[in-house]
Structure formats: structure tokens, C-alpha cells
């Protein structure tokens with residue numbers, strides 16, 4: 001699509017087109033739009049505004065560290081500090097609902113705002129639901145098998161680095177004593193409505209985890225007409241360089257990366273690893289599990305128009321399981337029965353290719369039986385698939401014949417520990433790509 005994450009030469013035209021699109025989206029019902037598409041639209045709308053405001057561009061050469069970083073204090077409140085006695089026993093059945101917010105402020109829609117009162121309600125619901133909010137460091141230690149976490153855990157992440165993150169979200173999170181993570185993209189810092197470097201330094205001193213959300217917040221899959229070499233160089237500017245900038249300016253170790261719009265690619269994942277990030281965060285309405293890929297941790301993304309997306313978070317029924325039950329299934333009985341998958345095309349994507357390759361990474365299903373996996377496409381029935389990896393995690397299927405324009409649903413079923421699990425996603429084929 002023409003608004004697809006490029007830097008057009010005519011921001012006014014873009015601003016007009018995006019506003020028109022958002023109006024149409026609001027009018028025709030946002031339910032049909034995927035979180036990634038909505039974020040893309042809303043992102044460019046505020047991006048133009050923010051970049052119009054005066055502000056220093058980030059200096060990528062070494063700059064003095066802002067203040068002396070202090071050892072982050074462990075937040076009080078709902079945080080449980082497991083005290084390991086002897087060898088560490090890690091609860092492999094624990095799950096973590098990672099929540100993603102953008103702007104905690106009273107603003108009209110579209111898309112990425114949440115009213116402070118509603119945000120506070122969410123925080124209370126976590127507490128009332130017996131869900132423990134854990135820190136990023138505890139999450140990473142759990143994934144490494146070094147530290148256990150409560151069976152029902154959550155993590156709070158706020159992306160982009162708007163001023164309201166500091167002014168409004170921070171006091172609410174403080175009140176609950178919740179640890180949280182702030183993902184920032186470096187060319188936005190200290191501009192317009194964004195957080196300043198000084199505020200980030202203060203967050204750091206208060207124990208907030210600062211993660212990287214790229215340099216320019218562009219779609220890391222979009223080559224934008226670049227040569228392969230130039231594209232690869234640009235990817236490094238978006239992945240490696242902002243990590244260095246955050247680490248040098250703030251004197252921190254920046255261990256985590258949140259992909260803009262949740263988009264990744266094999267090359268992006270490779271660079272994340274090479275750059276030394278310990279974890280990468282994407283979108284997906286499922287809880288993080290111990291066996292899930294640490295470079296694609298799913299997050300429930302809050303969209304004001306789709307509050308139902310958070311239902312699985314707050315309707316987390318079932319008893320918290322005891323720590324380490326080696327014979328228990330890797331996926332607890334409280335796991336959602338329709339886990340979100342990392343797919344190609346993406347959920348809600350509009351494609352131009354009449355014969356797309358369908359791909360899905362099934363790791364969020366847990367321990368599934370690879371032989372039981374079936375893939376169906378609406379209007380076409382069962383489609384044979386093959387595995388793209390030796391671990392049989394990601395499947396790929398080529399369509400036997402070209403698609404007619406329209407909307408399609410892909411359904412994947414698999415047996416997970418004797419239980420049939422189904423997951424679906426939709427995409428639309430439109431030769432004009434609109």
C-alpha cells in the first residue's frame with residue numbers, strides 16, 4: 001500500500017491521505033484491521049507531527065552518560081522475589097502475558113491511546129486477578145532457566161516513548177509498584193511530544209527497563225527500493241546503532257528490542273542476535289511460554305477500539321500451578337485454545353500476489369505433534385505443506401492455483417498433548433493492493 005512505511009517526499013499529502021484512511025477505518029469498523037496495520041496508520045500520523053517539532057537529532061557518537069546510573073531498585077508491591085534454595089527450580093509451565101501500550105493519555109481515537117482511568121483499571125485487574133507483574137530482568141532470567149516466576153505472570157511494556165509515558169503512566173505504575181519496560185526509538189527522543197533523554201535517565205534510575213524500538217520506527221521488512229547491500233546497512237542502523245546510542249547515553253545494557261509494528265524477518269532476527277540483544281518483542285494475542293522463541297515474544301497490543309483483544313489477559317482463569325511439575329504439559333490447561341501464530345501473510349494483511357506462500361511458525365502452540373498438523377484455506381480446502389526447518393516449527397505451503405480477489409481465512413489444526421488446537425488468521429488478496 002502506498003502509505004507503507006516509507007518516507008515520502010510530500011508529508012502534507014501523506015498527512016491528508018492517512019487522515020482520510022483513519023476516518024474510513026473508524027467509519028467502516030476497525031475490527032477488520034490488524035493491530036500492525038492500525039499501528040502503522042496511527043504511527044505515521046503522529047510521526048509527522050512529532051518530527052515537525054524542533055528537537056535535537058540523536059547523536060550517535062559517544063556522548064556523556066546522563067547522570068550516574070544507580071543500581072535499579074527492585075519494585076515493591078506485587079513483585080515476588082523467589083529465593084532459590086540450592087539448585088534453581090524453574091517453573092516451565094508459568095506463562096507471561098506481555099501487555100503493550102502506547103499513549104496513556106486522554107486523546108480521541110484512533111488506535112493507540114488509552115485513557116489513564118482505563119489504564120489504571122487494567123493495573124487493578126492484574127492485581128485482583130492474582131497476576132504477578134514481573135520485571136524484564138526476571139523474565140529474561142526465567143527464559144534462561146535461572147530464576148522462577150509465578151505461574152500467572154504479566155509484564156508491562158510501553159512503546160514509542162511519548163511524554164505521557166513519563167507524566168501519566170509512570171505515576172500509576174509507581175502507585176501499584178509494578179516494574180515496567182519502556183521501548184524507545186532513538187530519532188524521536190527529545191523531540192516534540194517525546195520523552196527527553198533526561199526523563200529516560202530518571203526512568204533508568206527508578207529501575208525502569210529501557211529497551212530499543214529501532215532508530216526511525218520504519219518497517220524492517222520494507223526494502224523501500226534499496227539495493228540488498230544498502231538495505232542491510234540500513235537494517236544495522238535500525239538495530240545495532242540505536243542500541244549503542246542508548247547504552248552510551250544512558251550507561252545501561254540495552255538487552256531487548258521491540259520490532260516496529262511487530263515485523264521481523266530472518267535477517268532481522270540474525271542481526272538482533274549479532275547485536276547482542278537477549279530478547280525481541282513482537283505482537284500476538286498469546287502469552288509467552290518458557291519454550292517460546294525469545295526473539296519473538298508475543299505481546300497483547302492495546303487498541304482502544306478493540307478492548308476484546310485483552311480479554312484473554314484478564315479472564316485468566318485457573319489455579320496458579322505449583323512450581324516445577326516436570327510431568328505437567330508444557331502448555332498449561334489455562335492456555336488459550338486459539339494461540340496466535342507468527343504468519344505470512346500477516347493477519348489482516350492485503351497482498352498483491354495471487355499465489356502467496358503461506359507460512360506459519362507454530363512454536364506458540366507448545367509441544368504439538370508435527371504429524372498431526374493440517375492447513376486449510378477457505379474456498380480451497382486442505383493444502384499440503386512442508387517444514388522449512390529441521391525442528392518442524394515453521395511450515396510453508398504453496399497454493400495449487402491462483403487466488404480470486406477476496407478475503408481468505410487460513411486455519412491450522414494440530415494435536416497438542418492429545419488435545420486438538422486450532423488457530424486462524426485472515427488475509428485479503430487484492431491485485432491492486434488496496
Ligand SMILES: [Zn+2]
Nearest residue numbers: 159160260261
Ligand atoms: Zn511503536
